[in-house]
Amino acid sequence: MLKTKKTSRFNLPALAAAGTLASGLLLASTAQAFTVISFGGASGEAMQKAYYGPFQEQTEAELIPGDYNGALSRIRAMVETGNVSWDLVEVESPELVRGCFEGMFEIVDWERLGLENQLIDAAVEECGVGTFVWSTVMAYDADRLDEAPQTWADFWNVEKFPGTRGLRKGAKYTLEFALMADGVPADEVYDVLRTSAGVDRAFAKLDELKDHIQWWEAGAQPPQWLVAGDVVMSSSYNGRIAAAQEEGQNLAIAWQGSVYDLDYWAIVSGSDHVDTAYDFIRFASQAENQAVYASEIPYGPVNPDAIAELSSEQAARMPTADANLEGALAMDTAFWVDYGEELEQRFNAWASKL
Amino acid sequence: MPRVMSATATEEVTGRALKKQLRQAERLKKIKALALVLPLVIFLLLVFVQPISTMLARSVDNSELMEVMPQTAAAISDWTGEGLPSEAVMAAFAEELQTSRRGGGLGRVGRRLNYEDPGFRGLLMRTLRRLPDEPAAAWQTVLPELDPAWGETSTWQAIQRAASPTTDRYWLAAVDRERSSSGEVQPVAEEQQVYLSVFERTLVIAGSVTLLCLLLGFPLAYLLATLPTGTSNLLMIFVLLPFWTSLLVRTASWIVLLQTGGVINGGLMGLGLIDEPLQLVFNRFGVLVAMVHILLPFMILPLYSVMKGISPSYQRAAISLGCHPFAAFWKVYVPQTISGVAAGTLLVFIMALGYYITPALVGGASDQMVSYYVAYYTNTTNNWGMAAALGSLLLVVTLVLYLVYHRLVNQQQLARS
Structure with missing residues (x-):
């Protein structure tokens, strides 16, 4: 441990690497450095640039980044055996709810963190702090439609916008969109969906559109179908549409009625670096750092002030831009964790009947 | 001596x-x-x-509650199921609810109880948050005050159902059945019925794919077996080349070929044969095309290996004795290939039964097969009981079909000899 600290103070990359290696070999039994686990990929690179690097420079704390596939099983094993080598993990919202329920994550002391009023409401959870927002939106090919569809009611309007529509093969998102198309305001969607009459209403609305739906399975499909002209509009993850836009496709997004969800930081229960984790979360939630992340990848910052630091073009692509949040719906994770199976089964039964 | x-x-x-x-x-x-x-x-x-x-x-395991809350499980099994359980049950439950949060036990119990009623996990969570260390009064009054659900008989009946070591709920659910509150087996509500039709669909798709593979594969294998070696080797490479290509790549390329703006629709429209693009993919047609393409080698190879060993002289002898060439083929040649046909159809059918990723990518919502739901329960909702029951049922169906098939093929061969 001493060796590691010394090398990081000299800040010589080679020595630090050697030190990390040595500590990795030596520290099978003693405490390890602060370890942050994300989903990796393009998002992980953006995190390295926006959070990991600057945090290490500023605090001189040693940070070991890593990635995983989002499955809770490994974290569960760590907590159960008391051998916690991951300190802070990025989790998706259903895993946050499940993990929190099982006691796998530390309960966040929001007073100590002192961020509560700086972040959007959905970022504040019992066991997690939101880090970015992604959204399921309505997308269309602007070259093919004369008039831009605005709402889910337009999506259902096959007279005005003839053609096939793409929706995700599953109940999640689809039922929310159906209710909004049926005139339910965004903030009442889950209240309606919790009643069996509301579920019937959503399926009745889906019946209207059934013959015009092409169901997608993978997130890469909607932009590809839109470009190929298979569908005139489709629900899609906003990041996928942004990537297609960067490739020069004239795809557009209607943000009205989009359903957004967050990825969270969660501190693994029994971590030795809770203090550092709090420092890191505080650091990663600052507007300027969030802006760096969001400029790398089109996921929305949870700190609304970060939007101001982005170029207007970048800001318009963020799910958390003011204009985009209007009429948007925060996904109710607890609802889907509880009712997901029942509704998915009903969706499958419905979809099988032609 | x-x-x-x-x-x-x-x-x-x-x-x-x-x-x-x-x-x-x-x-x-x-x-x-x-x-x-x-x-x-x-x-x-x-x-x-x-x-x-x-x-x-x-698929019959019901041990979650017994393992995580052993005292509650033991205490509640004696309860008659009427009114509310005794103070001992409630006290054991309250105590074990506190301790089970450590080590992930509560997650398992919550997941199990959520199958009984979708709001159960939320109820446990709310209760745990407000649960006092020492009750001010008897737990029988404290618990219902924390949440009115604890004052209802049905809540405790659900816990009782989860307390026995085994359960038939997953098997019943896999055939669209459930137990009513009085314990009788009844069909689930109509809008929830899905698995019987999924099993039927799985068998229909696998059967159609097998038949199509046989219709396409038999002539091709015959051609391969009768052509001179050089030509047949070249053709064999065409059969094997896609066999070595990744399944995902082959499936994805069918999407490219068949989609609305794809090569085939473009070609047909360019020739003026159709005005509107045909819907060729994301429906049953696309599933059949892609699956037949992927499984065809499994039909051709066993057929080819059997046909290669059949001497042409029998057929020639039949013709020279005055038999019509087609009759000679049908009555003399085909019966000799029966073992290859049997092996090929069995191989293709059983592989097709378990197909998952191809229907998921090129099929519509009404073309998903059993394995899609097995994967859904395994990966997405972690309901392994349900996944195991669906998988086991598929295994049983496959075994029964295999036995019937074995009988039929054997009888045919016996009848011939």
């Missing part, structure tokens, strides 16, 4: 020693033979017997 006596004794002694040696040698041989098969036996146990038994066990 004593000499003779001793001679017989010596003979007896050597005889016994010989027998002993023989036994030893035989035992050694047996051990050697056993040692030779042992790796195979271990392999079979590990990759065949063990996983399948685990799956079967999991």
